[in-house]
Amino acid sequence: xxxxxxxxxxxxxxxxxxxxxxxxxxxxxxxxxxxxxxxxxxxxxxxxxxxxxxxxxxxxxxxxxxxxxxxxxxxxxxxxxxxxxxxxxxxxxxxxxxxxxxxxxxxxxxxxxxxxxxxxxxxxxxxxxxxxxxxxxxxxxxxxxxxxxxxxxxxxxxxxxxxxxxxxxxxxxxxxxxxxxxxxxxxxxxxxxxxxxxxxxxxxxxxxxxxxxxxxxxxxxxxxxxxxxxxxxxxxxxxxxxxxxxxxxxxxxxxxxxxxxxxxxxxxxxxxxxxxxxxxxxxxxxxxxxxxxxxxxxxxxxxxxxxxxxxxxxxxxxxxxxxxxxxxxxxxxxxxxxxxxxxxxxxxxxxxxxxxxxxxxxxxxxxxxxxxxxxxxxxxxxxxxxxxxxxxxxxxxxxxxxxxxxxxxxxxxxxxxxxxxxxxxxxxxxxxxxxxxxxxxxxxxxxxxxxxxxxxxxxxxxxxxxxxxxxxxxxxxxxxxxxxxxxxxxxxxxxxxxxxxxxxxxxxxxxxxxxxxxxxxxxxxxxxxxxxxxxxxxxxxxxxxxxxxxxxxxxxxxxxxxxxxxxxxxxxxxxxxxxxxxxxxxxxxxxxxxxxxxxxxxxxxxxxxxxxxxxxxxxxxxxxxxxxxxxxxxxxxxxxxxxxxxxxxxxxxxxxxxxxxxxxxxxxxxxxxxxxxxxxxxxxxxxxxxxxxxxxxxxxxxxxxxxxxxxxxxxxxxxxxxxxxxxxxxxxxxxxxxxxxxxxxxxxxxxxxxxxxxxxxxxxxxxxxxxxxxxxxx
Ligand SMILES: Nc1ncnc2c1ncn2[C@@H]1O[C@H](COP(=O)(O)OP(=O)(O)OP(=O)(O)O)[C@@H](O)[C@H]1O
Numbered sequence: 001x002x003x004x005x006x007x008x009x010x011x012x013x014x015x016x017x018x019x020x021x022x023x024x025x026x027x028x029x030x031x032x033x034x035x036x037x038x039x040x041x042x043x044x045x046x047x048x049x050x051x052x053x054x055x056x057x058x059x060x061x062x063x064x065x066x067x068x069x070x071x072x073x074x075x076x077x078x079x080x081x082x083x084x085x086x087x088x089x090x091x092x093x094x095x096x097x098x099x100x101x102x103x104x105x106x107x108x109x110x111x112x113x114x115x116x117x118x119x120x121x122x123x124x125x126x127x128x129x130x131x132x133x134x135x136x137x138x139x140x141x142x143x144x145x146x147x148x149x150x151x152x153x154x155x156x157x158x159x160x161x162x163x164x165x166x167x168x169x170x171x172x173x174x175x176x177x178x179x180x181x182x183x184x185x186x187x188x189x190x191x192x193x194x195x196x197x198x199x200x201x202x203x204x205x206x207x208x209x210x211x212x213x214x215x216x217x218x219x220x221x222x223x224x225x226x227x228x229x230x231x232x233x234x235x236x237x238x239x240x241x242x243x244x245x246x247x248x249x250x251x252x253x254x255x256x257x258x259x260x261x262x263x264x265x266x267x268x269x270x271x272x273x274x275x276x277x278x279x280x281x282x283x284x285x286x287x288x289x290x291x292x293x294x295x296x297x298x299x300x301x302x303x304x305x306x307x308x309x310x311x312x313x314x315x316x317x318x319x320x321x322x323x324x325x326x327x328x329x330x331x332x333x334x335x336x337x338x339x340x341x342x343x344x345x346x347x348x349x350x351x352x353x354x355x356x357x358x359x360x361x362x363x364x365x366x367x368x369x370x371x372x373x374x375x376x377x378x379x380x381x382x383x384x385x386x387x388x389x390x391x392x393x394x395x396x397x398x399x400x401x402x403x404x405x406x407x408x409x410x411x412x413x414x415x416x417x418x419x420x421x422x423x424x425x426x427x428x429x430x431x432x433x434x435x436x437x438x439x440x441x442x443x444x445x446x447x448x449x450x451x452x453x454x455x456x457x458x459x460x461x462x463x464x465x466x467x468x469x470x471x472x473x474x475x476x477x478x479x480x481x482x483x484x485x486x487x488x489x490x491x492x493x494x495x496x497x498x499x500x501x502x503x504x505x506x507x508x509x510x511x512x513x514x515x516x517x518x519x520x521x522x523x524x525x526x527x528x529x530x531x532x533x534x535x536x537x538x539x540x541x542x543x544x545x546x547x548x549x550x551x552x553x554x555x556x557x558x559x560x561x562x563x564x565x566x567x568x569x570x571x572x573x574x575x576x577x578x579x580x581x582x583x584x585x586x587x588x589x590x591x592x593x594x595x596x597x598x599x600x601x602x603x604x605x606x607x608x609x610x611x612x613x614x615x616x617x618x619x620x621x622x623x624x625x626x627x628x629x630x631x632x633x634x635x636x637x638x639x640x641x642x643x644x645x646x647x648x649x650x651x652x653x654x655x656x657x658x659x660x661x662x663x664x665x666x667x668x669x670x671x672x673x674x675x676x677x678x679x680x681x682x683x684x685x686x687x688x689x690x691x692x693x694x695x696x697x698x699x700x701x702x703x704x705x706x707x708x709x710x711x712x713x714x715x716x717x718x719x720x721x722x723x724x725x726x727x728x729x730x731x732x733x734x735x736x737x738x739x740x741x742x743x744x745x746x747x748x749x750x751x752x753x754x755x756x757x758x759x760x761x762x763x764x765x766x767x768x769x770x771x772x773x774x775x776x777x778x
Contacts, residue, residue, distance in 0.1 A: 517671075
């Protein structure tokens with residue numbers, strides 16, 4: 001009966017537009033086929049297996065127990081396309097009716113729309129299932145329905161039946177729409193009918209496995225007594241009742257269907273929204289992913305930078321640690337220093353307290369001293385007046401002194417002029433080591449007596465040749481007295497000797513010609529007097545001392561506006577031949593030296609090819625003297641090992657200019673070391689040495705002749721008789737200041753030579769060779 005009802009319901013649903021009359025006639029026909037339908041229903045119920053139901057040419061295949069899903073298992077999406085009967089494009093939403101159960105696991109939805117889905121989704125599934133079942137039963141595809149799809153359809157139909165029987169579900173509750181309310185009102189009669197089913201057999205999942213369908217006819221039959229077969233009227237009434245019931249159900253279903261359709265639309269809309277959301281999510285996801293990539297890149301860079309910064313900071317920390325350690329050491333050192341300073345400070349404080357007490361005492365003294373000072377200040381002011389007066393007196397005296405000095409110079413020159421321009425100094429050398437031994441260990445010279453600083457006596461015990469001392473003053477037999485401008489005893493030093501001739505050095509700077517020569521026998525001390533010992537400053541001779549004096553005076557005169565130019569030359573005359581002592585043998589090779597007159601009026605001569613060296617300092621001249629000394633010809637004789645056999649002439653020309661007074665002058669200094677005078681018999685010279693000696697004596701005797709001629713004012717002065725006098729012409733004449741050293745040997749065996757030298761010197765000293773004149777340059 002239940003199957004029959006289903007058939008009818010389906011048919012009715014399909015042909016709902018039929019008129020009630022038509023429906024009635026159909027019902028009558030179905031009554032005739034009642035037995036067949038009952039039998040068919042029984043077959044279904046008994047077998048509980050998939051059954052093919054044919055009604056009015058339509059077939060419906062019901063699912064067997066094996067086709068049903070286990071309880072609690074939701075329909076899965078792997079259902080074939082056959083499951084999607086009415087709307088294949090919505091198969092994603094085709095879910096088992098069991099999803100409506102409370103214990104069905106709901107599909108996950110995005111959180112944003114979770115609330116919505118939780119309330120709507122089950123309803124959507126159920127609506128679809130119900131519509132599908134309705135369509136299937138309605139026979140739209142009754143001839144083409146596949147067995148599998150019909151199985152599912154049957155299952156769905158049953159599920160919809162279950163829902164239609166009034167099982168409370170969240171779908172109804174969730175929708176809560178007006179349509180649902182209308183449907184519920186329309187369903188009311190059926191609900192009453194089905195309530196019995198619900199009460200007798202509650203719907204569970206297991207009930208789907210073994211569905212216990214109860215046909216409407218059975219329900220009706222249970223409520224009312226079964227009509228007899230012949231009671232067609234009653235039956236017709238029942239059918240009408242059922243038809244009404246079905247109609248109301250149909251309306252209810254239609255309402256629900258329209259609700260489901262709306263729901264489908266909503267869900268479609270929601271799906272679109274969800275798709276949009278999904279797209280948005282995907283877009284967002286991609287954007288976020290890109291952003292995440294960017295951020296990760298930034299993070300990586302940041303990490304790299306942070307690592308670098310970290311390393312930098314670590315380095316800085318290390319540096320700071322190092323600095324800290326150094327500062328700590330410094331602080332420690334400073335602390336130590338501070339402690340030391342503190343100790344010092346404590347000591348100083350003590351000292352300060354002592355000094356403070358001392359200061360108090362001093363202050364007392366100071367006050368007394370202050371008073372004293374005031375008195376002294378008064379005295380000082382008086383004394384200052386005296387000092388000023390004295391200063392004025394001093395100034396006056398200084399002026400007088402200057403005038404006196406000038407007068408003294410004039411008088412000095414006058415005295416020199418009165419003395420004669422050629423002066424003679426006698427110097428007796430001391431006995432040397434060997435000579436002292438021979439003298440019995442005594443340095444006393446027995447045959448020479450020094451009367452004063454100008455006179456000496458020569459004692460000559462016997463004259464084997466019968467010579468007399470006629471013409472000389474004597475205090476008795478064998479004693480001869482000689483007087484000169486100055487007599488230097490053996491003890492006289494080089495400095496004492498130079499002091500006497502320093503005025504001559506000054507005269508050169510004043511523009512006078514000066515000639516100093518040493519005369520004496522070999523070994524009497526001429527070279528010692530003129531050159532001395534260059535290595536020992538105290539033993540330096542007249543030449544270096546004169547040069548030093550001249551250069552020091554030149555510096556002093558610079559303050560008075562004088563500036564000088566000096567030129568030096570050094571030559572020797574050996575055997576009447578001139579040799580340049582400042583030229584090396586290479587330089588002097590093939591050079592001839594001769595005397596030539598510079599100026600006829602002045603009788604000035606010069607030596608051709610002679611090397612003249614400009615000098616600016618004393619050291620240069622010292623160098624030249626050493627060079628000349630090395631080159632000087634030294635010959636060994638019986639009388640003296642270092643006997644020099646030539647006359648040496650050191651010449652220094654000075655030209656001075658005064659920028660203040662526009663004064664100018666020119667002076668020449670000649671320092672001559674004559675060759676030793678010796679008598680031929682005593683020297684024992686032979687051959688070349690004899691010739692040397694003869695030449696030397698000749699030039700020396702010619703020197704004497706020139707001086708004699710000058711003294712006697714002869715018209716002819718034999719300057720040219722020898723190279724020496726020829727060279728010294730300008731210095732021996734009346735235009736120069738000449739000084740002759742007569743060097744005397746202390747040896748008694750040389751007394752005759754000494755006598756000759758002293759006689760020669762006396763002759764020279766008696767000569768008046770004229771007045772020296774200053775050579776002024778204009
Ligand atoms: N005043 C003196 N004081 C000390 N020693 C002196 C003095 N005069 C000369 N002598 C010494 O006497 C020696 C001879 O002196 P020097 O060579 O000067 O004689 P000389 O006359 O130049 O001889 P020559 O004509 O042969 O050159 C030297 O050893 C010198 O040192």
